[in-house]
Structure formats: structure tokens, C-alpha cells
Amino acid sequence: MSIPEITQKLLASKKEKGLSFADLEKILGRDEVWIAAVIYRQASASPQEAKLLVEALGLDANYIEELTQYPIKGLGPVVPTDPLIYRFYEIMQVYGMPLKAVIHEKFGDGIMSAIDFTLDVEKEEDPKGDRIKVIMSGKFLPYKKW
Amino acid sequence: MSIPEITQKLLASKKEKGLSFADLEKILGRDEVWIAAVIYRQASASPQEAKLLVEALGLDANYIEELTQYPIKGLGPVVPTDPLIYRFYEIMQVYGMPLKAVIHEKFGDGIMSAIDFTLDVEKEEDPKGDRIKVIMSGKFLPYKKW
Amino acid sequence: MSIPEITQKLLASKKEKGLSFADLEKILGRDEVWIAAVIYRQASASPQEAKLLVEALGLDANYIEELTQYPIKGLGPVVPTDPLIYRFYEIMQVYGMPLKAVIHEKFGDGIMSAIDFTLDVEKEEDPKGDRIKVIMSGKFLPYKKW
Amino acid sequence: MSIPEITQKLLASKKEKGLSFADLEKILGRDEVWIAAVIYRQASASPQEAKLLVEALGLDANYIEELTQYPIKGLGPVVPTDPLIYRFYEIMQVYGMPLKAVIHEKFGDGIMSAIDFTLDVEKEEDPKGDRIKVIMSGKFLPYKKW
Amino acid sequence: MSIPEITQKLLASKKEKGLSFADLEKILGRDEVWIAAVIYRQASASPQEAKLLVEALGLDANYIEELTQYPIKGLGPVVPTDPLIYRFYEIMQVYGMPLKAVIHEKFGDGIMSAIDFTLDVEKEEDPKGDRIKVIMSGKFLPYKKW
């Protein structure tokens, strides 16, 4: 789970500039999670988006090119060891089959797209302890028959 | 990924009775995903909840006991092969690190609880194809120092 | 890689009746590979399709119900050991990255859907040895930005 | 899944020259997927093919030698994590047994060669969304008895 | 690595009849290793071969059908634990790359077919200890370019 060099560079500049992902969201007009995905080289930006990002971070223009390329995606370790990421893996270990049952009942045989897909994170303030809200929205894709 | 016998029995009765998970939601006063988790033996019901469920499905009272036990949880295969469940695994492979970065920035060092946690599924109607909305809400747990 | 009981039953009847997958294709009005997928419980039939299939095989009507259910999909062993199936795994080991490069160049960042997807097998007669032609067609799904 | 240095070099030159794989297809008289396989060091070129490729990319002649060598082939990770490549792995998880059944019925006991084998990618324009067509053609190899 | 029931049945009859694999070789006109492969359900016999085998073993005719089917092939455990079989795995761990180098030099880029393939075992008597001679012969398959 080594972090690519370009990612390290961008994160360092972001820190130095004191910019949050939310700040970048306003500058690029894209969601902060998606922007983080571009920085971690899991998503590809358009030249215009890459330019806005690189300029916001005060970096050299030659980073633009790399951010528009189509990366080889994926985290690496089969079972993630980082506790934050593991919890999402565990959620699927525990609630995967129940989720499948409910989705099939509501939609029929098919899947939720992980490509035509958005992912948002919100903070829910709560006196008993703040909560993390993660909202996934993916197009339902019914299995084609042929 | 073999389905426990009690799960098969409950699902068969549910089908015969023509009850949806949403119907059970109204009867038990619990979310349909959580009820599906009880049926798949990934969550344990209170005696009262188990009674309501077993009666709604027209089954023998001796199923009540089993539904209140604390199950050994987990799906089994390290990498799930069912395409619907795999997509959620892939989402973490692709968006795991970006998500971690955004959560840490918003909340600090800690995790989203997978225990003090809820999971909802909604159908978003969309002329370009309906969308599946999955909403997770977990308490933020900051790492304790000692 | 154990074969489900219903699959064994259906294949035995198909053999006894002397029906080829191509014959079933004519009866159901669906492609033979998809019909084989229904028989191997990797795809779900409509009640009408299930009825046609069960009747063609001269089987009891109570198989119809099971063929319409949404199965837990997947072959099982991580690396398949059967030589015929392994060759397709090897093709991706060898040609996976070249294929990715060509698809990205032609279509941009996205994937080929394995859900909105068809798979056909044809026999190409050839004096130097017949050839197997496998044609996959999947909708291109561009990565959504948000 | 690290990309070999020579591959990076060739892809960079290809980009700089503004050449598509389809352009290289015309120059070398070989299919674009096969050319991509040579570039990713999964296939070996003849000296003449290597020369045409290296010259088209405006690179030094000392790359020719390396492109004619017989590489150690294979992608690396047992289960690919890149979503585009994973979909092809999933196709075999889901449709592997049905495909085996249909091929055996049409051809007898044997396999489709992954060596005497071609792989083409075509774009099917479709108003509901363009489709990727992947055509594989491999010689049928019957199991020898002895 | 559980042995299929039919295999156990055939081996038991073979033992009872006092027939060696070499005896079966004479009866079927096929090599003893191939016959053993049929018995272990790794190869499929013609109806005539199956009949000869079943009759030689004095078994019921209804075994004939099963021996002509195309089996799902493969041993099971990724790394074999039985010492006799492991040695062949070790041979490839140790001599795999040297073998590849010599074959490529003699034949070019391609592989030895494991389908158009024969395997013989001979006993070499030797005063210092008998030797097992294993002779593999597979068609060379050159990589196709396209």
C-alpha cells in the first residue's frame, strides 16, 4: 500500500497551502472525495480539472499530464489492514448478503454500478458523538439476457 | 458461502407469504436491511423481535430461540465472487484511500464504527436508469491515547 | 467447484432427451450460453423462460420456481484448475494490460460492463483445425465524476 | 503490477508522437492489441516488426533487441484489482462453466488454445451507449489419447 | 483431494481382479497413464474404451456413461502436499526457468501443449537403485501474431 510519488507531492503541497479537500471542491467544482481519488491516482482528471488542481496547489504544470492518465486502479492488499478501511470491508462481510437480498427485492437481478457511481462523506453532529455518513449512489444495472 | 438452514426456511416462508422486507419493516419497527441481517444470521434479535418475525412468517415458535443467539459473523470468501457484493469490495479498493483522507481531514485520527452503525438502501427513480442509494452512518470513534 | 443438484438434474434430463444447447436456444428464444448459465445457476430466468426450459426437459414443474431465483454467483476457486477455463484466465494474465490500453484509447476512462453483456460461441471450420470464436459484447461504462 | 521501464518509454513516445494503436496497426501490419502486447512485453516481435515500431516512435535502435526477446509473461496479482481487467475475470467466474458446457458440446473434450489465438477489440456505436466488442478466436485443441 | 466415488469403485474392482495398469493397457490398447487418468476422472473415454474398461473390471454397464463425460479437471490444492506429487512441482520451481530458456532457444516463442500431449512412465533398472523415467511429449505451439 505504498503511496505513489505524485500523490505524496500533491498532499505535501496541499498541506503547505493549508487547503482542505473542501476548499479544492470549491475550486474545481467537483466533490472532495472524487478529488481525493484523483490525487491518489484512482481517477483521471480532464486537462482543465488537472490544471485547476495543479495551479491551486502551486505546482509545476508538468503534473497536469500525469493526472489525466488512466491509472491502474486498486488498493493492493486483499484484506486491508488499516482499521478505517477494514471497517468497510467488514461491513460487507457482515451485511453483504442482507444487502444483496434487499437490493434484489427492490430492483430485480442486477448490481449497483461502481463506475456510474458517486460517494459522499458528511459529518453528522451528534451530542452522543459525531457520526460519519457515507452516501453511495450507483446506477442499477440489470443483468442482460441474450 | 452456504446459506444456513434457518435462513433458507425463513426466506421460503417469506416468499410463500408474499411478504417483502419492507412489509417486515412495518411489522417489526426495524429497518429492512437489519431484518435481512437477522434472517441471514449476522445480527441477533431480542426475544420480542424474534417472536414478531417468526409469527409474521407463520413459523413454529422454536425458531425464536435461535434468532436471539449471537452468531459467528462474516461472509466467508476473502474476495467475494458474487458481482453485486464484489462491487462494494471494489469501491473500497478504488476509493478506500481517498475516503480515508477525507474522513481524517474532517474528523481526525479514528475510524467509522461498523458496530454503532446503520445501513439503508433507497431507490432513486431516474429516467436514465434507476439508482441504488446506500447510506451508511457510523459513529466516529477517535483513537484513544493512554 | 461442486455442481448444484438442480444443475445435475437438468443436465441429465437434457442428455436423456438428446437435446443440445442449440436446440434449447430455439425453444426458449435465448442464446445457448445464457441458457447454460441459467442451468448452472449463474443467471435467473423469468417464470415463462423457466417453464419453457423445464417442460422441454420433461421435468416436474416445481423446478420452475428455483430457476427464477437470483443466485449467489461465482465459480469458486481463485485460480481455476480446469484447463479449458484456465485458458481464459491466462488470456487476461497475458493480454489484460494491452486490452486495457486499447480500450482506454478507443473509449476513455471506464470499463466494459459484465452485466449489460452478452457472450456468444461460434465454430469456425478451418482445414488446419477448427477454431473456437468467443464474442463478448458489453456496454462501455465511463467513470462518473461528481 | 508495475509497468516495465521499456513499456513506459514506448508509451511516452507514442503519446508525444500523437500515434494511436490503430496508427501503429497500419504501420506494422499487425493488430493493435498484439502491438500493445509487444509494448507491454507480453509478446515478442520479429526484428523487422521491432524496427518498424521503434522507428515509428522515433526511439533509439537499441530498443529493437529487447522487443524481440521472449518475455516472462503474466500480469501478477492473482485476482486483478483494476476494475476494467477484473470484469473479464468476473465473466469467467460467472460464465466459465456455461461456456465450458457449450464448447464441449460443440467440439468434444478439449480446450481453446490461448497460444494459437487472436484477440480483437471493436467499438459498436449504439444510441443507448456504445458497446465494447471483444472477439477471441483460438484453435480448438482436442485432448490427445495415447 | 478427495477421490471421486467412481474412482474408488474402479480401483477396488481392479485390485480384486488382480489387474495392473499394464494389464489394462493391453486390454484397451491405450497407455496405462492415460487409463489411470480416465479412472481418476481427468480424461474422458470413448464409449468403446469405457465399455472395455468396465467389462475388464467386471462392473455394471451403467458406469460406461459416466466415463465418457468431460470432467472438470484439476487436483485441487494449490501446492500439493503429497510428497510424490510435490516433487514434480518442485522440479518446476527449480528447473522451470532453465527449461523455458532451453525450449525458447530450440523452438522460439511458444509453449509445449499440455493437451496434444502424452505422458509415459518407465522403470529403469539400476544396480545403484532403480530409476523412474517420466517421458512427456507435447506439440510445440508457437505464439500466433495477428
Add this chain to the structure above:
Amino acid sequence: MSIPEITQKLLASKKEKGLSFADLEKILGRDEVWIAAVIYRQASASPQEAKLLVEALGLDANYIEELTQYPIKGLGPVVPTDPLIYRFYEIMQVYGMPLKAVIHEKFGDGIMSAIDFTLDVEKEEDPKGDRIKVIMSGKFLPYKKW
């Protein structure tokens, strides 16, 4: 499956000198597969053999020492991905148990040594396509009782 530096160096010199493994066989008086095993650091040469090899390749004498050392042996990846090497792995997946049965019948309980062992490769010319002949000869080692 990274190639050791010394192996790369030796193979480069061998290529430059235009020497085949068969040529080295004549120079060293050892089989070409064994010589390839020395070059890939899977076998250790005597000082005299190492000297002959290093001189034939026109290399510096300080390589001699390294070639006489006892290497840590083994290929690396549990299931080889290179198609040529995989075929030998597949042969054991398919024919491992039949081979075990025939060897036990001919020799009793024991194994074929992979240490007191030779491996030869021959080219069988054949109008229907040349064949690769691989001949293994290993001492039979009966299990000791005590």
C-alpha cells in the same frame, strides 16, 4: 520472478557471443538444461565448470566464485503465470494422481527423487508440428520404515 543480476549478465554475454545452450553443453561436458540451471542460479557448479563457463562467455574471473555457491532455490510465485511454465504445473494438476497410481504400482510406496535427477529436452521433428520431448529420470526412493 525477478532475474538475478548475474543471470542477466551471463545471458547477455551468451547472446553477444552467439552461443547456444547446446554449444555450452559441448564446452562444459554437461547437459544444456543443467547449464541453464547454473546460469539461473538454481544449481551450483564446481570451480572447474564455473571457470569453463565464465571463460566461454568472455567474462571476468570474479564471476566464478558466485557460480560455485549453493543458492536458495525456487521460482517464486506459487502458481506460475508464464504460460510455458504453467503448462507443466497443469500437467500435475491433471495427471498427478494417475501418475502417482502408476508409479506406486510399479515401484511401491516411495517417490521419484528430484535431487538424484536429470532433465533433458529434445526436439522431435513431426510434419504435423514439431514436438517437445521432456525426459525426466529420478532415482526411486522407497519410504524407509523404522
Add this chain to the structure above:
Amino acid sequence: MSIPEITQKLLASKKEKGLSFADLEKILGRDEVWIAAVIYRQASASPQEAKLLVEALGLDANYIEELTQYPIKGLGPVVPTDPLIYRFYEIMQVYGMPLKAVIHEKFGDGIMSAIDFTLDVEKEEDPKGDRIKVIMSGKFLPYKKW
């Protein structure tokens, strides 16, 4: 299980200064195990804690920044090979289910938090051989129903 450079640097300085973890405990006002976790980059310090640590070790102030970052956590190898760490893994292999049974009986369905969690090590002097006492204390988190 490679040790990060910063960890090596800190441990070297700690050794040179002749400081024990217990000494650092007094300086930082934090438990020695937690401080070791910061040094091994499994926990993140506050700027003040990082400053105290870096100064105690006589290191350059630019290490402070890195120690406050949120690390990607986890040891690496699935089954640890170091005997000291393996024993704790074995304890869970052997006593995991009994522990689960006792915790569920005392607390109900839920888990022990590994986040709101402390870990202490004490030395119990004992004439028959000193004992290591490891005390874990984690908040009980009951499974939420929804």
C-alpha cells in the same frame, strides 16, 4: 515487515541517549506502549507530544510534523512469523471462541473496541520465572439496531 525510516532513526537516537520507553513515559505523560506505537507509526501524536518526543531524543524539529500525521496502519504479513508476535495470534486461534462466548454472556451482542482502547505491559516477578502481564481495556460497543 520493513521498519519505516523515521522509526529506525527514532529508535537509534533513543538507544544513543540511553532512554527506555519508561523514561519516555515520564517525559510525555503517555503510556510507554502508546509511545512505542507513535514511534512505529501506528499512532499519531499531537504537535505538543511530538515536540516533547523529538526533543527528548535530541532530533531535528522537522520530525515533529511527520509524527502528527495519520498513518496507514497494520503490520503486513497475514500470519506474523516473529515468534513473540505470533503467540498473540495463536492465543486468538486457541482462545478466540471461548473469549467470544464469555464476553457475549457478560455484555450481550457487541465487540470490544480496538480504538477506544488501551494496552499495558507489566512485569510480574515470580521465582519460578518472571511473567509478562498484558492488560487490554476496550470500551464495549453493543451492535446498534436500526
Add this chain to the structure above:
Amino acid sequence: MSIPEITQKLLASKKEKGLSFADLEKILGRDEVWIAAVIYRQASASPQEAKLLVEALGLDANYIEELTQYPIKGLGPVVPTDPLIYRFYEIMQVYGMPLKAVIHEKFGDGIMSAIDFTLDVEKEEDPKGDRIKVIMSGKFLPYKKW
């Protein structure tokens, strides 16, 4: 992670009798976690302890014999999927190296025994949420030199 039949039988009787592990602790004069380990067949009882346990549960005397046997120990899955047990695995992933460092500093080169070892669970009442306290005590075993 299937539960042995004898374990299921004992747990069912324990439930029917309304006995807690703490009750059994008083009857046997052994810690409740150790008794749970006997019930889960991870520890072996003396005939006297087995007799007390079987009688307390009102079961047939022929269970006594089995509880005194030395079991094959271990949980099974390499990475546990049950969230409660996983947390202890995660603790070692995160705090394993820091723990090793502190233990080595306090005791020298050696390990904590997992055999001469005790494990206790206590409930710490806490207004902010009860805490689970797990106390492990193992003999320090220094590495022998010879």
C-alpha cells in the same frame, strides 16, 4: 469455523439449565474462560473436572471421556471474519511491533508463553460506557543459547 457437535450439545444444556460461565467457575474451581475453552475443545480437562462439568450440565457420563482428550487446536480461518475476534487480530496488526519493543526492553530476547498462560475477562463499569478488560499473563521465556 464450524462448532463441534459436543460443543453445541454442552452449550445447549448450559442454556437450558440457566447456568452462566461464572456459575461453572464456582462449580469447577477453574476460571470461566478456561472452562469455555474446554467446552469449545481447545483445552483438555482432567477426568475429575470433566465429571463435574458434565454433571453440572446434567449430561450423560459418556461425554466425560471426550473432554479429557487432547484436541487439535486452532480456530481455522487465517484472518478471522467475526468482528469481535477480528478486533484482537487488529490489535496485533497495529500494536504488535510496539508491544514487541516494550517487552524486549523490559525482559530481553524471548517471548511470552501462550502455554504457561492465563486469560481473564472482567467488566469495568463506566458511566461513559462499560469497558471490557482482558488480562493475559504468560511466563517470559528467554531464548536459549546453546
Add this chain to the structure above:
Amino acid sequence: MSIPEITQKLLASKKEKGLSFADLEKILGRDEVWIAAVIYRQASASPQEAKLLVEALGLDANYIEELTQYPIKGLGPVVPTDPLIYRFYEIMQVYGMPLKAVIHEKFGDGIMSAIDFTLDVEKEEDPKGDRIKVIMSGKFLPYKKW
């Protein structure tokens, strides 16, 4: 790691008869570890040895046949979880390379046979705690050159 039925039967009779492995050693004239290996179906007995063993245990003569067959050997789980067996695995993890270095220095390039091999267990009484002495003796097999 399931125990074969015949093993369970033999062990039960051995217990009932009150015979130790050492008693069987006297009856068969073979070492107790080897006899245990026959009982666990990891070694094959001669008809005479099988007869002596079966008679000593007072069992039916039809067990004799099975004990003379050549078993599929191996324990099963890649990394053993039983603590007693794991320690031997750990010994190789820790002392494997040093052992290799010493053996190569004393004997040259080769291995210790695990076939022409004996294994004895002795009890060393010691006031500080009895010791288990395990003595392995295997023929040195030098690597053949050819």
C-alpha cells in the same frame, strides 16, 4: 485437518485396550512414531505389519487391507494452527536458513532425504522440567549433475 475414520477407529481401540504406542512398538518391531504414522494413514504397512497391528487392537481383519495401501499424504492447512505442530513450523521459519548453511558446509549442495528418513522421540528427564528430544536422521542426497 479432519481425522480419517479408520484412524479414529484404531485410536479408540488402542485406548480401550490400554495400549501405548510404546507397547505397539514391542509388538510390531517398528518404532512408535512410524506406527503412529501408519495409524494416521501417512505411511503404509506390509500385510504382516498390518495384521499384527489389527490383531493387537482386537479389530476385524478387513482393516488390514486398507493399512497396506499407499495413502495421499499431507496434513492439510498450509500453516498449521495446532500449537504443538506449529512450533516445528516456527523452528524452520527461524532456524531454516542457519540449518541450510551448516548442512551445506558439512555436506555440499544437496538435501536431507525426507523419505530415507527416521524420526524418534525421547523423553529427557530434567529437574528444571522434562525435555522432548526429537531425532531426525535422513540420508544426505547430493544434487546430481548431468
Add this chain to the structure above:
Amino acid sequence: MSIPEITQKLLASKKEKGLSFADLEKILGRDEVWIAAVIYRQASASPQEAKLLVEALGLDANYIEELTQYPIKGLGPVVPTDPLIYRFYEIMQVYGMPLKAVIHEKFGDGIMSAIDFTLDVEKEEDPKGDRIKVIMSGKFLPYKKW
């Protein structure tokens, strides 16, 4: 299974000095296998032992420090591929359960310590081929009850 730099350095000096492990045994007054374990960084020396070793090898005094540190132990690959080391792994695959049975019968429920443990290698001259004798001696540790 990469060899640490310090190990390579020590082994090179040992070779240059023409010292065998047996020579070092005399100089340090420790067994040769244990000394090899120090050199391979699987065991830690006292400052005095490290000094003797470093001086015997004619190396710089700054190696002394490193040899006294407590290493992260373990070989690496789950299943060793080097044939010499694999044979010991195989011995446990084949004789692990028989060994467990004999040890339990002689000693009761417990294990052989791999920490309070010695390992010796002896050469047994034998006209039929020399034998390697490996003697392990570990303290018996009975499972504690509590």
C-alpha cells in the same frame, strides 16, 4: 527470502578467512547452528559473543552493536521453495500428527518449546550414503489451567 546485508558481509568474511561454522563454534564456545542463527539475524548475541565473532571475521567493531539487537524473526515465504528447507516442512506435513500423538502420550497436553530449545546437526558416516542427523531438544511445556 532476501539475505540481510550484514549477513552477506559476515558470510563473505567467513569465506575469505576460510573459517567453518565448526571453527567459530570453538572460538565462541557456542554451537555452530546457533552461531549461524546469529549471522542470519534470527538470534541475538551478547556483546561479548558479538565481539568474538566480529573479531574472528576480522570485521569492523561497529558490527558488534547490530548483532546484539533483538531481530524480527522468520523466513518469509509461507511454504518454503528451497528443497532443503522444504523437506523439513514436508516432514511436519507427513509426520506432524503422528508426532503429536506420541508426544501427548508421553507427556500429556502441552507442547515442545521452540524457545527453550537447541538444534544440532551431526554427520553420520554410512557406507550406503552419509546421513544427516538433526537433534532437537525443547523443554516440555504443559498447558496451564487457571
